[in-house]
Amino acid sequence: MKDKHLTTNQGVPVTDNQNSQTIGERGPVLLQDVQFIEKMAHFDRERIPERVVHAKGAGAHGYFQVYKSMKPYTKAKFLQEPKKKTPVFVRFSTVVGGRGSADTVRDPRGFAVKFYTEDGNYDLVGNNLPVFFIRDAIKFPDMVHAFKGAPDTNIPSASSAHNRFWDFISLTPESTHMITWLFSDRGTPKSYRMQEGFGVNTYVWVNAEGNAVYVKYHWKPKLGVQNLDRHEATQLVGTDPDYLTRDLRDAIARGEEVEYELNVQLMDIADELKQDFDPLDPTKTWPEDKFSLMPVGKMVLNRNPDNFFAEVEQAAFCPASIVPGIEFSADKLLQGRTFSYADTQRHRLGPNYLELPINRSLVDVNNNQRDGPMQIGQFSGPVNYEPASLAGGSPSEAPEESKPRVYRLEGEVTRRKISKTNDFAQAGERYRSLSKMDQEHLIDNIIADLMHIDKPIKQRVIENLTKADPELGQAVTAGLKL
Numbered sequence: 001m002k003d004k005h006l007t008t009n010q011g012v013p014v015t016d017n018q019n020s021q022t023i024g025e026r027g028p029v030l031l032q033d034v035q036f037i038e039k040m041a042h043f044d045r046e047r048i049p050e051r052v053v054h055a056k057g058a059g060a061h062g063y064f065q066v067y068k069s070m071k072p073y074t075k076a077k078f079l080q081e082p083k084k085k086t087p088v089f090v091r092f093s094t095v096v097g098g099r100g101s102a103d104t105v106r107d108p109r110g111f112a113v114k115f116y117t118e119d120g121n122y123d124l125v126g127n128n129l130p131v132f133f134i135r136d137a138i139k140f141p142d143m144v145h146a147f148k149g150a151p152d153t154n155i156p157s158a159s160s161a162h163n164r165f166w167d168f169i170s171l172t173p174e175s176t177h178m179i180t181w182l183f184s185d186r187g188t189p190k191s192y193r194m195q196e197g198f199g200v201n202t203y204v205w206v207n208a209e210g211n212a213v214y215v216k217y218h219w220k221p222k223l224g225v226q227n228l229d230r231h232e233a234t235q236l237v238g239t240d241p242d243y244l245t246r247d248l249r250d251a252i253a254r255g256e257e258v259e260y261e262l263n264v265q266l267m268d269i270a271d272e273l274k275q276d277f278d279p280l281d282p283t284k285t286w287p288e289d290k291f292s293l294m295p296v297g298k299m300v301l302n303r304n305p306d307n308f309f310a311e312v313e314q315a316a317f318c319p320a321s322i323v324p325g326i327e328f329s330a331d332k333l334l335q336g337r338t339f340s341y342a343d344t345q346r347h348r349l350g351p352n353y354l355e356l357p358i359n360r361s362l363v364d365v366n367n368n369q370r371d372g373p374m375q376i377g378q379f380s381g382p383v384n385y386e387p388a389s390l391a392g393g394s395p396s397e398a399p400e401e402s403k404p405r406v407y408r409l410e411g412e413v414t415r416r417k418i419s420k421t422n423d424f425a426q427a428g429e430r431y432r433s434l435s436k437m438d439q440e441h442l443i444d445n446i447i448a449d450l451m452h453i454d455k456p457i458k459q460r461v462i463e464n465l466t467k468a469d470p471e472l473g474q475a476v477t478a479g480l481k482l
Helices: 034-044 137-147 163-170 173-182 230-239 243-253 269-274 308-313 332-349 425-433 436-450 455-468 470-480
Strands: 021-023 057-066 086-094 109-117 120-127 203-206 212-221 258-268 294-303 326-328 413-415
Touching (some): 034 137, 034 332, 057 243, 057 258, 057 308, 086 294, 137 163, 137 332, 163 173, 163 436, 163 455, 173 425, 173 455, 212 269, 326 332, 436 455, 436 470, 455 470
Antiparallel strands (some): 057 294, 086 109, 109 120, 203 212, 212 258, 258 294
């Protein structure tokens, strides 16, 4: 049989399906990367009408309040005044399972926060685990395809104990660190009220003087981190598949406030190349002994949605929704997410999804975007363009103070993997940092999955685990009786 080669939908040969096109090996992703755009846009439209990922979710309303002004680091207005309470809406979710799947399956949990600020909406969209499976968004469709049901059988619907999941994991060494988190008991949290949240990606804070620093976000639950073990989680799948959703709603209904503290890690941009890993790599964490956590403020959830569909199901988040004072880093996963999330929402909810009450900014929205399905805006007058002198020439461009910083980029247009991959060091450190019991649970959870997996795939997984920590690899090998 003649070998088949990857092509675009136009039949153009794809010579590199692993790396987005960037300025230099670490630069931002280019909009001219038509291969990435085609692949991601097609992927975003593969499900109607539920979310492609994060389909099962729960939500709550509340507020965010900063402890002290973050003025030295960012000009974002909602991070300046300790007396101010910024309204928020939070959606928690599972990633892989469909809308009817169980809450307690092993899976990352989405932790998405919408801040309704005076400069428009800011979406901080992350997970309950600090790292991710991949570092380049061009691999996201492949990852989700491998994790979800097989194309010939649609099995399994919400499980990792299958060849396709572990085949992708074993061939993607950068995912090893994520496995040490996901297959610990962190992969089955006891409550949305008792899990951490992370921005995962690296962002940029910019102050009024134009000075910039890298930032990573951490949410810490007031109730502390509590998890289920594999056996408890499996039992709940059968007895109460909506366990986490019910727990959150019932707690708020009882009058209990659900509280998280926001912490950040900051890094001078000048220091990024001084690390033994790439700080913009979302498969890595920043060591807290070098980049300490700084408390920023608290988030309190105190009101349940009145209508699940209108608020939780139609809530639309996108990492591209930022406000002045917050900008993007060149993190390749983040760069892809800024396109994909909004593109998915336009497909799922329509081009006017930001007019829905749950998604609409609390400040006035003024632009010349018109018409399209489900348009409910009330427009009048002859002007739907800019610049214009008719009708007073309004709306006009915003003041200079809202402009993003100017910075220089130069480099080759290329598709290349970053040079500092260092894929196993932090995975090993993570394993060795666990208590003896947590190490045993991690090993047991991995074995419980791998016992169903084909031997060649098992062996690749064990090779990666052994590179992270020989003891971990040996323990899994012994448990599988290989």
